[in-house]
Amino acid sequence: MPRAAVPAYEQVKAFIRGRIASGQWKPGDPVPSEAALMQQFGISRMTVNRGLRELAGEGLVTRIQGSGTRVAQLHRISSRLTIRDIHEEVAERGHVHSTRVLLAAREKASAAMAQSLGLRTGGAVFHSRLVHLENGVAIQYEDRYVNPAAAPDYLKTDFTQVSPTLHLLQHAPLTEASYSIEACLPTAEEAKELGIRRTEPCLAMMRRTVSGAHVASVARLVYPGSRYSFAGQFQA
Amino acid sequence: MPRAAVPAYEQVKAFIRGRIASGQWKPGDPVPSEAALMQQFGISRMTVNRGLRELAGEGLVTRIQGSGTRVAQLHRISSRLTIRDIHEEVAERGHVHSTRVLLAAREKASAAMAQSLGLRTGGAVFHSRLVHLENGVAIQYEDRYVNPAAAPDYLKTDFTQVSPTLHLLQHAPLTEASYSIEACLPTAEEAKELGIRRTEPCLAMMRRTVSGAHVASVARLVYPGSRYSFAGQFQA
DNA sequence: GAGTGGTCTAGACCACAGA
DNA sequence: CTGTGGTCTAGACCACTCT
Numbered sequence: 001m002p003r004a005a006v007p008a009y010e011q012v013k014a015f016i017r018g019r020i021a022s023g024q025w026k027p028g029d030p031v032p033s034e035a036a037l038m039q040q041f042g043i044s045r046m047t048v049n050r051g052l053r054e055l056a057g058e059g060l061v062t063r064i065q066g067s068g069t070r071v072a073q074l075h076r077i078s079s080r081l082t083i084r085d086i087h088e089e090v091a092e093r094g095h096v097h098s099t100r101v102l103l104a105a106r107e108k109a110s111a112a113m114a115q116s117l118g119l120r121t122g123g124a125v126f127h128s129r130l131v132h133l134e135n136g137v138a139i140q141y142e143d144r145y146v147n148p149a150a151a152p153d154y155l156k157t158d159f160t161q162v163s164p165t166l167h168l169l170q171h172a173p174l175t176e177a178s179y180s181i182e183a184c185l186p187t188a189e190e191a192k193e194l195g196i197r198r199t200e201p202c203l204a205m206m207r208r209t210v211s212g213a214h215v216a217s218v219a220r221l222v223y224p225g226s227r228y229s230f231a232g233q234f235q236a
Numbered sequence: 237m238p239r240a241a242v243p244a245y246e247q248v249k250a251f252i253r254g255r256i257a258s259g260q261w262k263p264g265d266p267v268p269s270e271a272a273l274m275q276q277f278g279i280s281r282m283t284v285n286r287g288l289r290e291l292a293g294e295g296l297v298t299r300i301q302g303s304g305t306r307v308a309q310l311h312r313i314s315s316r317l318t319i320r321d322i323h324e325e326v327a328e329r330g331h332v333h334s335t336r337v338l339l340a341a342r343e344k345a346s347a348a349m350a351q352s353l354g355l356r357t358g359g360a361v362f363h364s365r366l367v368h369l370e371n372g373v374a375i376q377y378e379d380r381y382v383n384p385a386a387a388p389d390y391l392k393t394d395f396t397q398v399s400p401t402l403h404l405l406q407h408a409p410l411t412e413a414s415y416s417i418e419a420c421l422p423t424a425e426e427a428k429e430l431g432i433r434r435t436e437p438c439l440a441m442m443r444r445t446v447s448g449a450h451v452a453s454v455a456r457l458v459y460p461g462s463r464y465s466f467a468g469q470f471q472a
Numbered sequence: 473g474a475g476t477g478g479t480c481t482a483g484a485c486c487a488c489a490g491a
Numbered sequence: 492c493t494g495t496g497g498t499c500t501a502g503a504c505c506a507c508t509c510t
Contacts, residue, residue, distance in 0.1 A: 007479065021411045021448055033495065044481045046282070049496080057293075065496045066488035081317045081468065175257050177470040183419040183437040183461030201419040201437030201461070212257050225419030225437070232317065234413040243498065269476065280500045285477080301477045302507030 012051035031069040103129040141222040150216035172211035248287035267305040339365040386452035408447035
């Protein structure tokens with residue numbers, strides 16, 4: 001028997017997705033059991049199981065052991081938000097990325113910063129400030145503090161060649177991160193470096209990354225509202 | 237042989253995750269082959285395969301047929317961004333959600349709106365405008381256009397009881413969506429209804445949802461920058 | 473050709489839910 | 492108790508990569 005071009009478990013997924021998308025199966029409705037789908041498709045249970053398990057992972061169906069599989073209540077469509085290197089992001093748009101380095105220094109940690117990074121107050125901390133440009137236009141002001149324990153060579157990096165994010169991704173494998181995005185007005189310094197008025201609203205992303213046992217970095221990324229937006233797509 | 241409390245494929249995943257997190261295996265390094273892991277753990281290939289496949293899905297490793305499995309180059313940590321009902325979101329914080337309805341009407345679609353929703357110009361379109369409050373404080377101004385074909389009963393809904401998002405999630409199962417988030421200043425109307433100054437920066441989310449064959453809805457959600465931020469967590 | 477991952481099977485035992 | 496999903500095995504054939 002020749003293998004189909006599209007795997008059997010994908011066929012099962014497509015079948016169920018279709019019923020849900022077309023509205024034939026509504027939230028809360030039962031999905032055929034693994035045994036039923038085995039018969040219907042003439043395939044083994046492991047294969048059916050894989051299809052259903054993946055649909056559950058995508059949030060399209062809910063499975064309860066002993067009870068059965070049902071169409072998920074709210075079709076929570078979700079997209080993946082990813083920490084990316086801005087250089088890569090700009091390059092993907094076919095544009096030229098460049099960097100203006102404002103500061104790259106070793107400093108003594110303030111109490112607040114020490115707390116954030118899990119250091120002792122007054123301990124050494126790396127501090128960088130730079131502006132990212134896309135085709136020569138400033139799109140991001142990056143103010144970052146780095147834990148020397150997580151990335152000891154941070155300051156040796158030429159940030160015009162390797163962005164701080166990339167250096168950190170390569171030297172301090174991410175294990176955890178948190179972020180928040182808010183709207184704010186730029187500080188005088190930020191406005192000056194970004195070349196915008198102080199009244200222009202900006203997106204600010206606060207990001208804290210953890211690598212293994214260390215908090216690796218705390219950053220504030222400021223984007224002019226008129227030049228940048230976060231966009232994404234959801235797919236069921 | 238009694239089943240272990242933690243499944244074998246999870247043990248494989250934990251083993252590999254550990255090596256990566258601890259830095260013993262760096263980006264680009266080869267991960268042991270399925271055959272090697274079978275031997276090491278004394279389990280069957282399908283089980284090893286599931287562990288590795290899930291790690292690949294999480295972006296922690298890259299698998300190439302014929303070549304092997306390697307630690308992924310950039311540990312792209314990503315989190316799921318989900319379309320949620322604001323009522324649910326506020327309730328989850330233990331706060332009280334309420335709604336002020338400003339408008340709920342059938343209108344004729346402008347050319348631009350008809351284009352967005354996939355209608356003919358001048359066709360009927362549902363239009364709602366409302367303010368969402370958390371503990372009595374305005375946190376979101378919602379301006380939404382809905383395709384009558386996707387949710388014919390939209391205007392019959394009491395939006396103080398069932399939010400537009402919830403109604404749509406329930407009656408027009410999401411199949412696709414796109415969004416963008418930007419910083420902006422509120423319009424005069426928005427500032428008035430949100431009770432903020434016109435100079436206060438806001439987050440604006442534009443969202444377009446598709447349900448089956450129809451574009452279901454186009455919405456603009458405006459959040460005062462001082463009262464709201466999008467936040468999230470990434471986990472490897 | 474040897475080694476890799478992608479898929480699949482036909483069984484199996486188990487934990488759990490619901491009647 | 493029956494039916495469900497969760498996990499696992501010991502094989503198998505295939506497509507692919509690399510040497």
